[in-house]
Amino acid sequence: MLLKDIDAGQSCVIEKINLPFQMERRLQALGMTQDTVITVLNRKGKGIMIIRLRGSRFALGYNMTKNISVRKAG
Numbered sequence: 189m190l191l192k193d194i195d196a197g198q199s200c201v202i203e204k205i206n207l208p209f210q211m212e213r214r215l216q217a218l219g220m221t222q223d224t225v226i227t228v229l230n231r232k233g234k235g236i237m238i239i240r241l242r243g244s245r246f247a248l249g250y251n252m253t254k255n256i257s258v259r260k261a262g
Contacts, residue, residue: 189257190253190257191226191253191254191257191258192234192235192250192253192254194258195228196229197227197228197229198227198228199227199261199262200225200226200258200259200260200261201258202224202256203258203259204256204257205220205222205255205256206255207252207256218244218246219241219244224241224242226240226241235253236249236250237253
């Protein structure tokens with residue numbers, strides 16, 4: 189399943205990031221790596237969301253959320 193399909197308030201685990209090299213490395217530097225648990229805090233429209241990742245909040249656009257594969261946590 190893709191990150192864009194997760195509802196607000198749910199947690200999920202990152203399986204794969206399929207983004208351009210520099211963008212993928214930037215997310216990894218921020219702590220978004222495989223098997224990391226993230227929580228969707230808020231959704232705005234079509235795939236745009238605010239997530240909690242390792243205690244920090246990040247906003248991700250549709251072009252990012254549609255290219256990150258996740259599985260539900262728990």
